Amino acid sequence: MKILTPGPVPIPDFVREAISQAVIPHRSAEFEEMYAEILSGLKYLFQTEKGKVGTLIASGTGGMEILMHSLFRPTEEVLIVSNGKFSQRWADYGKMENWEGKILEKEWGKIADKEEILAQLHQMAAPRGIVLTHCETSTGALLDLEEIAFALKSQFPDLLIVVDGVTSIAAQAFYFDDWHIDAALVAGQKGLMNPAGLAAYALSEVACDRLQPTFAGDFHNLYNYVQWAARNSYPFTPAVNLLYGLQAALRYIQASSLPVIWNSTQRAARVFRAGIREMGGKMLPDVAAESLTAFSLPGCDSQALLAALKAQGFWLSGGQGPLKGKILRISHMGPQADAAVMEEVLAALRAYPR
Amino acid sequence: MKILTPGPVPIPDFVREAISQAVIPHRSAEFEEMYAEILSGLKYLFQTEKGKVGTLIASGTGGMEILMHSLFRPTEEVLIVSNGKFSQRWADYGKMENWEGKILEKEWGKIADKEEILAQLHQMAAPRGIVLTHCETSTGALLDLEEIAFALKSQFPDLLIVVDGVTSIAAQAFYFDDWHIDAALVAGQKGLMNPAGLAAYALSEVACDRLQPTFAGDFHNLYNYVQWAARNSYPFTPAVNLLYGLQAALRYIQASSLPVIWNSTQRAARVFRAGIREMGGKMLPDVAAESLTAFSLPGCDSQALLAALKAQGFWLSGGQGPLKGKILRISHMGPQADAAVMEEVLAALRAYPR
Numbered sequence A, B: 001m002k003i004l005t006p007g008p009v010p011i012p013d014f015v016r017e018a019i020s021q022a023v024i025p026h027r028s029a030e031f032e033e034m035y036a037e038i039l040s041g042l043k044y045l046f047q048t049e050k051g052k053v054g055t056l057i058a059s060g061t062g063g064m065e066i067l068m069h070s071l072f073r074p075t076e077e078v079l080i081v082s083n084g085k086f087s088q089r090w091a092d093y094g095k096m097e098n099w100e101g102k103i104l105e106k107e108w109g110k111i112a113d114k115e116e117i118l119a120q121l122h123q124m125a126a127p128r129g130i131v132l133t134h135c136e137t138s139t140g141a142l143l144d145l146e147e148i149a150f151a152l153k154s155q156f157p158d159l160l161i162v163v164d165g166v167t168s169i170a171a172q173a174f175y176f177d178d179w180h181i182d183a184a185l186v187a188g189q190k191g192l193m194n195p196a197g198l199a200a201y202a203l204s205e206v207a208c209d210r211l212q213p214t215f216a217g218d219f220h221n222l223y224n225y226v227q228w229a230a231r232n233s234y235p236f237t238p239a240v241n242l243l244y245g246l247q248a249a250l251r252y253i254q255a256s257s258l259p260v261i262w263n264s265t266q267r268a269a270r271v272f273r274a275g276i277r278e279m280g281g282k283m284l285p286d287v288a289a290e291s292l293t294a295f296s297l298p299g300c301d302s303q304a305l306l307a308a309l310k311a312q313g314f315w316l317s318g319g320q321g322p323l324k325g326k327i328l329r330i331s332h333m334g335p336q337a338d339a340a341v342m343e344e345v346l347a348a349l350r351a352y353p354r
Helices: A013-019 A029-046 A060-071 A085-096 A114-122 A145-155 A205-210 A222-229 A240-256 A258-278 A302-311 A339-351 B013-019 B029-046 B060-071 B085-096 B114-122 B145-155 B205-210 B222-229 B240-256 B258-278 B302-311 B339-351
Strands: A052-057 A077-082 A100-105 A127-133 A160-164 A183-187 A198-203 A292-296 A328-331 B052-057 B077-082 B100-105 B127-133 B160-164 B183-187 B198-203 B292-296 B328-331
Touching: A013 A240, A029 A052, A029 A183, A029 A198, A029 A240, A052 A060, A052 A222, A052 A240, A060 A085, A060 A160, A060 A183, A060 A198, A060 A205, A060 A222, A077 A085, A077 A114, A085 A100, A085 A127, A085 A160, A100 A114, A114 A127, A114 A145, A127 A145, A145 A160, A160 A205, A198 A222, A198 A240, A240 A258, A258 A292, A258 A339, A302 A328, A302 A339, B013 B240, B029 B052, B029 B183, B029 B198, B029 B240, B052 B060, B052 B222, B052 B240, B060 B085, B060 B160, B060 B183, B060 B198, B060 B205, B060 B222, B077 B085, B077 B114, B085 B100, B085 B127, B085 B160, B100 B114, B114 B127, B114 B145, B127 B145, B145 B160, B160 B205, B198 B222, B198 B240, B240 B258, B258 B292, B258 B339, B302 B328, B302 B339
Parallel strands: A077 A100, A077 A127, A127 A160, A160 A183, B077 B100, B077 B127, B127 B160, B160 B183
Antiparallel strands: A052 A198, A183 A198, A292 A328, B052 B198, B183 B198, B292 B328
16 A cells, blocks of 8 residues: 555655664663754754754644744734644634734635735734744645745844744755744654654744743743753653654655755656646645645546545545545655656546546 | 663563554544554553543653643642652642642652641642642652542542553553542553653543533644544544554553553562662662662662663663662563563672672
């Protein structure tokens, strides 16, 4: 069975072997040596030299909520750009945390541009930050993060830019320092080709200054994580075996180089989309990320097509929320979703009776 | 190297092999079938028929804080019994969450009895719940949970009893239903012989009724987890590979039976403590759990002893907080810390020059 869901992605053998290594106690020089290597690999992954990086035991949602909780306080004005299932979560989370501010809500599959975002910010009294979902996994829509962040920092230099990079970082171009991002998160089960359960963050100096000291056991606040990471350590019992997997993935990514990996994701996406267009199919988002394609084929029931593909050994995802039953989603992340595999899926789609 | 730290414990080969299986997408009948088996195994583990069980992506601390956050609201009166590093965390957490109530603070290594606890509760206006740390990992001290819970429910039938079972459940006797516990948590890297990163909970009907609905993406509130577990599913991307490991451990525990496992832990603890007593050594806690021993040897510098043992292939832990440098801690959890291994450590201790 070829797993082609946009998370989890298949775990390569070298990652699975790494994960099954014997555990080492985390309060040790051995652990710190491993964690130092991981932190260095994460700096490369996020493309940051000045930023502070680290890991969290969390799914993407858990990690994003820890990030947001740590950076914004009740009654602060935060703008959330929402255009799908996951970005909607950050809007709901902000309401629960009693942020003031606004939600810029776009239809699922549409994207917000810098003008719309700036217009919203200009209506706010003292905007403190913004939460942007780089690639919205429910639709595959991609924000032009570089352009938006540049425009934001030009007009609102103190605005904290928080990015959900769960389905973009490690799969396609992302430059934490160059784009002036303040906080970003990635989750293991996407471009990092790892099991779910581990997330990684990067924080700018300004974001670090925003963190408020808390008691030693507060797992929901980044403050302690950042303090301990400075000593190559972790405030709680870390998921050592998942860190082995992350270490292996980061070594692979560094040995391959990010541009080569980004290019491979992009190539798989292009091959797949060209084939879909040829069949008269339709891509859902206005602007699509490289990491996944959300699409439909005319005259095809998406649920039936999903089942037929699975019967042939290709496990794709369907739509979520309002898109349930209306689209299919296929991942281009990781070495097991490359252009050759995309050709196989296209062949199965061409053979599907319409 | 024999890992004998009281968490993480060594991961048996059958668990490591299980974890390295290929990932399956979680929105599927295949996942639900696996999760149904895990939930059934957890009911056996917690010894509950009526309770609701489930898993969380979290370390022990993360899991306990999710449990407490879900069950108590600001200004409610909660009693925390604190006698070490981890129970102190729950006291700190309660302060942060703005609970009213009290902290019954005992010296590290000492335990509270039912009379002291009841006396504290009688001084409170409307006690809503209590947080008890069954085995305090920093000292190995064990509360008499059965007796305390019986006394509490006799005098305060509506009191919610929340138990940190991180280092007790799966290692020694624990009966969720019979002892009338309302909420309990265990973490993977202890008696469950798994990597850290996954925790499991049990909730009584009364505890479930306390949960308040929240938005779909709230990872910090048990409400959604319980709703989804009723359909053998999980509200977020679950740590599928860690669940494979949990499944393997639960199968092993059910095949062996809990009493056999509890007995094996107890036997390792007895053998070890008899040897330490023979050498004139001292056990730290008044009443010790079976899962670990915190001890010191007269005339021995604990740090030097720790280093000497590690050089011989036995990796134990030292003390934490005020006990740093004063004690050693050794795990009796899991098949790789059995009586035979304890004899080996004792031989090394006997040979240590004093």
